[in-house]
Amino acid sequence: MALNLPAYRPARNTQILRYLAFAGMILIAPLFFVGGPGWSDGPLFKSAWNLGHILFFALLTLAIQPWRIWTGWTLWGISTLAVLLLGTGIELLQHGTSRQMDWQDILRNQVGVWTILALRPRASLTRKSRPVVWPLRLIVAALLAAEIGATARVAIQQYHVSQLLPALYDFRQPDPSPFWDGVIAPVTDHAIDAHKRALRISLSTAHYSGVSLHNLPEDWRDYDRLVIDLYNPQDHPLPMILRINDMEHDLGDNNYNDRFNTRLPLTPGPNQFKLDLDRIKAAPESRSMNMQTIRRLILFTVALPEPKTLYLRDIRLE
Template identity: 50%
Template sequence: MLASTATKGAQTRQRLRSLALLGAFLITPLLFIGGPDYSSGPLLRSVWNLGHIGLFALFTLGIQPWRWFRGWRLWFAPTAILLALGLAIETIQSGLGRDMDWHDVLRNLIGMWLVLAWFPSRPTPAGGRVLKLSTALLAALELASTATVALQQFQVHQQLPQLYDFTRSDPSLFWRGQVSKVDDASGGLSIHMGTETYSGATLQNLAGDWRDYQQLILSLYNPEQAPLQMTIRIHDVAHEDNNRYSDRFNQRLLLATGDNRFVIPLDTIREAPESRDMDMGRIRRLGLFATHLPRPRTVILKELRLQ
């Protein structure tokens, strides 16, 4: 009876190991192909990144390093191996045109550490409770980060018709470029432009469904006496497959001294692509930039909303 029970237990563990390895090998190609791209939003990226934890938890269950290592060597040896492997994976990914993310290396380790700390069918080293608590905390922090991104994206869509909340303290979560919050009573967002060919800021995290609105309204403050010519650029998700000038909306904005307010009909934006209508339900980015400035300039964006 005892022998039969032991045999069944061994068979169950072997099936678990086989399923874990199968799952890991099926998921592994996604490290190099598929997944979020340039046009993907922050939430998809954050959720996708959690896959590193699951993948390397499966690998650890399948390989079962406790068959060869005991005590603290069970932690040191696999950690060193996976650290080297993670660095190699990130290097290979950069060669395939994908961004290197050293945080992914930590996520790989968290997946392995969770199994080493919590898998019940292996000896637990001294300090096992501390290891369990530490690994659970690391995993919880990753989940909390994704939850924070989800809440942020919910707020982005709830703030319509405003396209950006100027009360936010860190615009870098939403904008790319040299931007900073203006802290005086006038408020707004400071956009600094240099002398490079194209210089400005791009709102890349915004509510993309503009179908229920008719106009885009923006206000820019030019603090200098000299006028400034800028361009507003808007495109949808489909445009990011080709990036052609004729496939997006571009409009010149001439800024006089002081406040400048512009009202742009959304029909004009929709009809801007040469061979198609822009998808007003999937707007992806809005950029404000100047070209070939003879010297650095700064403008203040004070209003950006739909109507």
């Protein structure tokens, strides 16, 4: 029996790896439909969660071991097609739940299966196709690095956000879309006096029109006031509304009396508003707002008769 041990151990290790892959796959599978990031979760959690597609389909490939049946381009083609159909089916099934379809997940699924195929000793290719082994591995490695790199960039972004205080937004950002929702763009011009950087907010005639700062430092406990500096280029007043809520409100039923709401009457030209944080904390009707988990700040108008423009020049805590 000792003579057979060297050949037996690799086979046994392969079976153990296969069983572990099956177990991991079974544990992960329900997460396609239960749990996961909701609409109120931050970008880092959402980005990291997306990597689970790569992990699941890598485990699925290890568990099934399709190279036991096919080889060469047949293996790659059938595996790719099978994962394409399975991934599409999962996205369609998710459409009927609270989860949203994300067709980029289908690419992540493919990256998972391709990663395992590319790591095979001979890349599961025949002798004639072996010259393409390393280019193929490099392509798969680049796709995998792009997905992991995207999550790493989000992690760095979120670290910078956590370090912004007392500022709530970095006006040096070239693209506000990872932080704001709405029609908003960075500007640098003399129309806003000495302020070299600002955000131009475009307001429409929709019933509610405005912008939402959803990616911001959350812990406001060490500060006393919120300062908002706005510039109204119109020659007439512009009525604005400010809304602030914490994570608990986002996870609740969106009750008007469970958040902070106030009017900001903008006169022509520069306007600065200073709001006591104690007032914001006491705004919810049946509780105190959690000043450690501020989740969203919204500036909006209601039923404007014509489109308007304003500039946000500063937003910070004191």
